[in-house]
Amino acid sequence: MEEDKVRGKAEPSGWPAKAWSLLSATRSESPLIQCITNFVSMDLMANTLLSAGASPAMIHSADEIPDFTPHARALCINVGTLSADWLPAMKLAAQFACQSCKPWVLDPVAAGASGFRLKACLELVELKPTVIRGNASEVIALSKASLGPSKGVDSSHESTDAVEAAKSLAQASGAIVAVSGAVDIVTDGERVVGAHNGVPMMQRITATGCSVTALIAAFVAVDPLHALEATVSALSIFGVAGEMGMNLAKGPASLRMHLIDSLYGLDDAVVHSRVSITSFS
Numbered sequence: 300m301e302e303d304k305v306r307g308k309a310e311p312s313g314w315p316a317k318a319w320s321l322l323s324a325t326r327s328e329s330p331l332i333q334c335i336t337n338f339v340s341m342d343l344m345a346n347t348l349l350s351a352g353a354s355p356a357m358i359h360s361a362d363e364i365p366d367f368t369p370h371a372r373a374l375c376i377n378v379g380t381l382s383a384d385w386l387p388a389m390k391l392a393a394q395f396a397c398q399s400c401k402p403w404v405l406d407p408v409a410a411g412a413s414g415f416r417l418k419a420c421l422e423l424v425e426l427k428p429t430v431i432r433g434n435a436s437e438v439i440a441l442s443k444a445s446l447g448p449s450k451g452v453d454s455s456h457e458s459t460d461a462v463e464a465a466k467s468l469a470q471a472s473g474a475i476v477a478v479s480g481a482v483d484i485v486t487d488g489e490r491v492v493g494a495h496n497g498v499p500m501m502q503r504i505t506a507t508g509c510s511v512t513a514l515i516a517a518f519v520a521v522d523p524l525h526a527l528e529a530t531v532s533a534l535s536i537f538g539v540a541g542e543m544g545m546n547l548a549k550g551p552a553s554l555r556m557h558l559i560d561s562l563y564g565l566d567d568a569v570v571h572s573r574v575s576i577t578s579f580s
């Protein structure tokens with residue numbers, strides 16, 4: 300049955316407890332997350348991290364990276380408004396994160412949109428991100444490392460179309476790979492886990508994908524030894540915040556506000572009743 304294929308195997312699930320423990324740890328530890336991100340997403344990303352209890356720092360100058368990056372608990376790199384002068388700082392920060400054994404997360408925005416961007420993303424993948432999170436078109440483009448048809452920053456594929464591409468990318472890179480969409484898919488190259496939360500209206504707010512990538516960085520910061528679990532939990536929690544926010548929203552602009560408020564207010568009971576994560580393999 301198609302529904303079985305999409306939702307994955309039912310399982311007795313400890314996922315809600317795992318997701319709640321990671322959100323609680325983020326709130327209590329307030330991990331410092333360095334973000335080198337695009338101009339569009341800076342505000343929503345910082346506010347997403349703050350509402351989850353983390354501490355964002357949007358610091359991108361190469362002059363500051365040697366002093367600052369080793370003190371961050373995790374690093375988030377997003378190539379959304381990439382230009383040649385930003386790329387060296389991104390690479391330097393990734394190198395400092397690796398040297399200081401800190402997790403770092405890559406968001407390969409519109410990876411297939413140009414040769415320059417694809418090459419930059421491939422160079423960043425060489426620097427061993429802990430997690431790569433993109434939409435289906437981005438993960439397919441990066442996995443194939445080819446310039447296939449692309450709509451730009453929005454996806455023209457379903458996340459479920461990208462499972463094999465995500466597994467290959469995970470195996471080739473050593474990263475956990477996450478594909479956002481109606482079902483968020485997360486893989487280490489062997490296991491495949493899906494988060495079924497969220498609402499379609501989240502695609503109508505720019506930078507929700509960028510922001511959930513930063514939330515992944517915060518969850519991986521508090522549980523670096525379980526990056527797959529942290530990644531799928533962050534995607535599910537962000538989706539639950541979207542579901543709760545949608546109950547109050549009238550459209551994308553008010554959903555943006557209510558999503559942030561809902562993320563801030565999530566409690567144990569809501570997380571346990573709403574988190575929907577299943578294993579596909």
Ligand SMILES: Nc1ncnc2c1ncn2[C@@H]1O[C@H](COP(=O)(O)OP(=O)(O)OP(=O)(O)O)[C@@H](O)[C@H]1O
Binds near residue numbers: 498506
């Ligand atoms: N059809 C859908 N139903 C439910 N949730 C969705 C749907 N599509 C996307 N989402 C959720 O919206 C968020 C953003 O995912 P999306 O795939 O749109 O990222 P993106 O394309 O990288 O976005 P952006 O580039 O604007 O940051 C994720 O949390 C994802 O789970």
Ligand SMILES: Cc1ncsc1CCO
Binds near residue numbers: 408
């Ligand atoms: C719209 C847009 N363009 C470059 S980055 C960005 C934010 C969503 O990825």
Ligand SMILES: [Mg+2]
Binds near residue numbers: 408409433452508509
């Ligand atoms: Mg994106």
